[in-house]
Amino acid sequence: MDKLNVSSSPHIRGGRSTQNIMLDVLIALLPCVIAGTVFFGFRALLVVAVTAASAVLAEYVSRIVMKREQTAQDLSALVSGVILGLILPADCPLIIAAFGSVVAIVVVKQMFGGIGQNFANPACTARIVLLISFSGVSQFSKTVYMADAVTSATPLAAGKGAYSLLDLFIGNTPGCVGETCAAAILLGFVYLLARKVVTPTVTLAYLGSAAVMALICGQDVPYQLLSGGLLFGAVFMATDYATSPVTFVGKLIFGIGCGIITILIRVYASLPEGVSYAILLMNIISPRLDDIYYARPLGAGKGAAK
Amino acid sequence: MEQAVFPKKPYSGRGGAKTPHFKNTCGRESISVPLPGMIVLPVQQHIGAPCVPCVKAGDRVLVGQVIADTTAFVSAPVHSSVSGTVKKIARIRMPNGSPCDAVFIEPDGLQELSPDIKPPEVNDRESLLKAVRASGCVGLGGAGFPTHVKLNVTPDKADTLIVNGAECEPYITCDHREILENSWNIMSGLYTLQELLGFRRVIIGVENNKPDAIELLESIAESETYDPHDRIKVLKLRTNYPQGAEKVLVRSCTGRTVPAGKLPLDAGCVVINITTLSFIADYLKTGVPLIKKRITVDGSAVGMRGNYIVPVGVPITNVLDFCKVKNAEKVLMGGPMMGVAVSDLSTPVLKQNNAILAFSGKDAEIPPETACINCGRCITSCPMRLQPVRIQRAAARKDVAELEKLGVMNCIECGCCTYNCPAKRYITQQMRVAKAILRESKQK
Numbered sequence: 001m002d003k004l005n006v007s008s009s010p011h012i013r014g015g016r017s018t019q020n021i022m023l024d025v026l027i028a029l030l031p032c033v034i035a036g037t038v039f040f041g042f043r044a045l046l047v048v049a050v051t052a053a054s055a056v057l058a059e060y061v062s063r064i065v066m067k068r069e070q071t072a073q074d075l076s077a078l079v080s081g082v083i084l085g086l087i088l089p090a091d092c093p094l095i096i097a098a099f100g101s102v103v104a105i106v107v108v109k110q111m112f113g114g115i116g117q118n119f120a121n122p123a124c125t126a127r128i129v130l131l132i133s134f135s136g137v138s139q140f141s142k143t144v145y146m147a148d149a150v151t152s153a154t155p156l157a158a159g160k161g162a163y164s165l166l167d168l169f170i171g172n173t174p175g176c177v178g179e180t181c182a183a184a185i186l187l188g189f190v191y192l193l194a195r196k197v198v199t200p201t202v203t204l205a206y207l208g209s210a211a212v213m214a215l216i217c218g219q220d221v222p223y224q225l226l227s228g229g230l231l232f233g234a235v236f237m238a239t240d241y242a243t244s245p246v247t248f249v250g251k252l253i254f255g256i257g258c259g260i261i262t263i264l265i266r267v268y269a270s271l272p273e274g275v276s277y278a279i280l281l282m283n284i285i286s287p288r289l290d291d292i293y294y295a296r297p298l299g300a301g302k303g304a305a306k
Numbered sequence: 307m308e309q310a311v312f313p314k315k316p317y318s319g320r321g322g323a324k325t326p327h328f329k330n331t332c333g334r335e336s337i338s339v340p341l342p343g344m345i346v347l348p349v350q351q352h353i354g355a356p357c358v359p360c361v362k363a364g365d366r367v368l369v370g371q372v373i374a375d376t377t378a379f380v381s382a383p384v385h386s387s388v389s390g391t392v393k394k395i396a397r398i399r400m401p402n403g404s405p406c407d408a409v410f411i412e413p414d415g416l417q418e419l420s421p422d423i424k425p426p427e428v429n430d431r432e433s434l435l436k437a438v439r440a441s442g443c444v445g446l447g448g449a450g451f452p453t454h455v456k457l458n459v460t461p462d463k464a465d466t467l468i469v470n471g472a473e474c475e476p477y478i479t480c481d482h483r484e485i486l487e488n489s490w491n492i493m494s495g496l497y498t499l500q501e502l503l504g505f506r507r508v509i510i511g512v513e514n515n516k517p518d519a520i521e522l523l524e525s526i527a528e529s530e531t532y533d534p535h536d537r538i539k540v541l542k543l544r545t546n547y548p549q550g551a552e553k554v555l556v557r558s559c560t561g562r563t564v565p566a567g568k569l570p571l572d573a574g575c576v577v578i579n580i581t582t583l584s585f586i587a588d589y590l591k592t593g594v595p596l597i598k599k600r601i602t603v604d605g606s607a608v609g610m611r612g613n614y615i616v617p618v619g620v621p622i623t624n625v626l627d628f629c630k631v632k633n634a635e636k637v638l639m640g641g642p643m644m645g646v647a648v649s650d651l652s653t654p655v656l657k658q659n660n661a662i663l664a665f666s667g668k669d670a671e672i673p674p675e676t677a678c679i680n681c682g683r684c685i686t687s688c689p690m691r692l693q694p695v696r697i698q699r700a701a702a703r704k705d706v707a708e709l710e711k712l713g714v715m716n717c718i719e720c721g722c723c724t725y726n727c728p729a730k731r732y733i734t735q736q737m738r739v740a741k742a743i744l745r746e747s748k749q750k
Contacts, residue, residue, distance in 0.1 A: 005636040006647040007672045008735035010721030011665075012476065014323065016728040019677055074676070109609045116679040116729070201685075246682035248694055290696065297716035298320075298553065300566035 028188035033182035040090035048085030055081025058105035086178025090274035155227035205255025213263035233275035249293035309508035354380035387597035447579035451659035461504035472550030475641025495587030560713035635670035684723035701740035
């Protein structure tokens with residue numbers, strides 16, 4: 001009894017850990033993985049498996065090379081890998097998919113100090129890199145349930161009316177592996193909310209501002225919300241802890257900014273999709289968004305005792 | 307006086323932590339701890355001016371005799387908890403690291419009472435405050451603020467007395483036991499304070515995980531005979547740490563907000579711990595000053611968990627031996643959320659102690675710190691609406707202006723941010739560092 005541990009209070013800790021939060025995100029992503037496999041076939045699952053495995057490997061190796069403590073076990077790299085797989089088309093060449101993971105983990109995440117330190121969303125940035133670097137690779141693929149004769153443009157490119165809202169909701173449209181099935185994404189979102197992994201602020205601000213912006217630009221609101229990567233981005237990418245603000249006001253502005261930029265790109269730019277760019281642009285100003293509002297401590301300013 | 311208005315249910319608060327309860331010891335009758343070979347009585351067991359010893363080595367002292375006192379207002383005298391001989395007066399280190407003079411007394415085992423012990427005559431505000439000061443009473447919830455200073459209020463300044471029976475810290479059940487074992491004292495204390503100090507209403511706040519205590523207190527508060535003017539009500543509080551923190555409690559019980567940097571009095575409230583109240587009533591009845599304390603002894607290294615009546619000044623090691631503590635690797639004075647980890651087991655039990663917790667194995671480990679993932683849980687869990695993650699970053703770069711802007715001085719060090727942090731970061735510790743940085747910059 002002569003050696004006692006001493007530390008600053010508190011001396012007990014809650015059950016939440018980085019690892020079990022990341023596990024919750026993986027569970028929330030599961031419906032999207034399943035839906036992607038159902039609609040795009042086994043090849044889709046293979047893409048996700050490759051990006052996931054190469055992301056973890058990239059994290060593991062880079063921590064060793066940098067002589068830092070190992071963080072691959074915290075599952076954050078696995079989450080980035082799975083998300084990247086879900087925002088690639090099912091027929092994406094596997095070597096390119098793996099390269100995307102390396103970019104996401106090594107360049108975007110580890111070079112800035114690893115988990116929590118990266119200012120840009122790894123999966124989102126990697127997708128943009130792939131999009132620009134390999135323009136020959138298709139940006140979407142057809143689902144297995146579609147006849148060859150059917151148009152193979154994405155709902156966004158084909159424009160309003162090409163696909164029914166029901167098809168958009170269940171995911172039977174051309175697109176990326178995890179982005180098409182709105183039902184699966186919403187299921188994941190509900191799980192994240194129930195487990196208190198995320199607050200609804202960013203997602204709702206994103207979807208809400210996108211809806212208003214679509215209305216202003218004369219677009220069909222439900223069609224815009226359900227097509228492309230908007231829903232997936234709003235639920236799984238814009239809510240990333242490290243690259244979004246921590247304060248409520250910051251989150252609100254972040255989400256609204258994402259929504260406005262997404263629709264502006266969709267309507268006025270010559271890009272196939274605006275979600276990744278919107279999130280990346282807002283990522284960059286995210287640290288400053290927290291400085292807009294200093295929460296008043298309890299009892300300071302308004303609301304203090306009469 | 308007009309009829310008092312009471313809230314039907316507690317006002318909602320913000321943040322906090324879903325800590326486990328671990329109220330293992332609430333069903334056990336309190337046991338007295340035998341006298342040790344030496345009693346150590348620090349001359350400062352309260353917030354405020356330290357006392358000066360008024361005995362010297364070789365003196366014989368009796369139970370309840372004043373051994374240290376001062377003329378300073380914010381202070382409380384120290385009484386001997388035993389009869390015996392003063393061996394020496396020496397400097398010891400308090401659990402928080404500060405040095406303090408202490409009177410070492412060797413008990414003779416006779417426990418001869420001092421002739422000074424007689425019930426005080428109390429019939430108005432002044433005589434009550436004088437008696438409370440003479441009793442050596444300090445806030446027994448843990449802070450140790452001299453009670454007579456806190457009670458020095460007039461009805462136009464404070465209309466509400468809040469009795470703190472929340473006991474939100476895990477493990478600790480000593481207030482709960484006090485309610486069950488000494489309800490007569492609590493009742494008499496309630497009336498004395500309400501009548502002599504002229505409070506319009508008295509709210510007893512108890513967390514709803516103590517149904518038997520609530521039932522007992524309600525039998526006092528709802529009774530026609532005991533509470534004819536309906537001035538006292540029990541308020542069942544949501545069990546949510548830190549419900550018992552003064553500012554949180556004022557908000558839950560009255561809906562009022564204590565202004566930043568001010569006291570509950572600035573919101574018209576006086577908050578008093580339920581054991582303190584019970585002690586005052588006991589003192590008015592018997593005249594025995596604050597010389598013993600009920601403490602909860604619990605934790606994974608404790609063989610005989612329970613509540614113990616311990617004379618003030620008994621070294622912790624004697625209490626641990628009596629409670630069959632084996633291989634303790636971490637010993638806390640106070641609860642697991644705000645208690646202090648002691649480095650030296652010869653440290654004595656102080657007046658304001660309410661628990662000694664001893665842990666071994668996994669419970670004693672300090673989890674390794676990992677990188678912040680920016681999740682914002684520290685912000686949502688802060689009952690004071692601070693932004694710990696930003697304060698921590700500002701503290702790391704010693705940005706005094708930013709710390710000021712973020713209001714770090716409002717931190718009550720409740721530990722919710724650290725408890726909820728998935729990266730296991732030592733946030734509360736860094737909040738203390740941040741406060742120190744700000745304090746230092748102001749001194750320059």
